[in-house]
Amino acid sequence: MSEAGSAPTSGAHSGSGRAISATKGDILVSCQGLQKSFGDREVMKSIDFDMRAGDITVIIGRSGSGKSTLLRAIAGLTDPDDGRMVFDGEVVFEDQKRTPAWKQVDSHVGMIFQSYTLWPHMDVLKNLTLAPRKRLGMTEKDALGRAEKALAEVGMADHIHSKPVQLSGGERQRVAIARALMMQPKLLLCDEITSALDPPVAAEVLDVLRRLKEEEGIAVALVTHDMAFASKAADRVVFFHQGEIAVNTTPDEAFNHTEDPELKKFIEAVRF
Template sequence: MNISTSATADSVRDVRAGHDDPLVRVRNVCKEFGAARVLDDVSLDFHRSEITVVIGRSGSGKSTLLRVVAGLTEADSGTMDFDGQRVLEDGEYTEQWSQAQSTIGMIFQSYTLWPHMNVLTNLTFAPRIVHKWGKKKLRAQAEQALDEVGMSGFISAKPHQLSGGQRQRVAIARALMMRPRLLLCDEITSALDPPVAAEVLGVLSRLKRDEGISIALVTHDMAFAAKAADRLMFFDAGRIAFAGSPATGFSQTENEELRKFVDAVRF
């Protein structure tokens, strides 16, 4: 499906309605892998204290977008502003990027916890190496992060002693160690049963409400998306085919690709 530039611009205006100062502003970002253009002139905003849910078929560009925003994948072109500072210019990260990146956390589907380390060490390993924090500060940060995700009693547990939902909560706590302003979540509930996924959603909703964290979440779970989203984005062939309210998106009839996608995976 070929989405026109005007359609993309309309989507951006829709997402920005009532928000003049987004935390993240992406404009005209492109990314190619070989002959495949995975991100095709993408423009969007992520707003403060809001959950943006990104849906679309596998290979449509959703995860690549998150990785570009996180700095894990380089864009070929485009710009990105973080809290009003230009951090990506013509596909190149600027001097302001390192400060912005330190306030961005990313969580993956597979948890990526070190199996031989207990929860405390999993949370403190990177900050100890990168920031040279002392044991007292590391412990205090870990206890606070675990308390925020309801896992304060598991600080000495090993990953194999935890359920899938508990491991995902620990992964969220690890991302919280750096007190992020933006949390990027890539299919973090795909391996979880619906009741456990609901628990994870509760954690994310509390972080948005109580900590003011902005969250961008990729998922194929439409029930989860409907409950989580303040804003919904639908990716199709590397472009934003829809951006707006979940209620509008899930009842969409004008956009044939979105309607087919929702019907195919509807809860």
């Protein structure tokens, strides 16, 4: 069971009924008893998972252990079969369905994939401004200003008019992060975003996430096999095994002092 699973949910509703936005250190995401099956295969088995605002949580484990399914459930890309989710004080999933509150908070959750998902026929600027203009009604001027700021934050300001095909894999991934920043998220969910990149480039992309956490207070949940990043930058390390959270602890405890045999085997396999 998750060590954080029993923590009280901060950022909950006040006595007046108005949701209180989570600040650094408060619980931003709380998942209770999440279950998900695909056919006969149970991918998530009553998952309890809390994540604090402003933290980097690295999620590790073997393929098919439930890591990506948890991210997709938090992002609203798949619904659990059962359980409850709270985001920033709002109940967004219970009774086997999304609640109306989900529409109020979903723009604060950004998800970034390994495949970048950039529109190839659009330049970087249009890739960044399309969603804010359509979903938020942002003016062209405001969208441009936000795009310039987002690209500067990820070190891509000089590529605002480039097409995706003109960019390297690492540059495309930085643009994908900038696009997620356009919606001013409180949480970034990253699913194996560096697995197709060379180690030095992957390290640069991960450093961008670390800086966003430190400078902007954005929480990050990252599925990765980069143990160096996890040991240096993560606030929590969560280890999935066969659809369950087997370990939820600090990086030092996970990598240097764990007694969990499956985590030990996984770390040894990834490191070597």
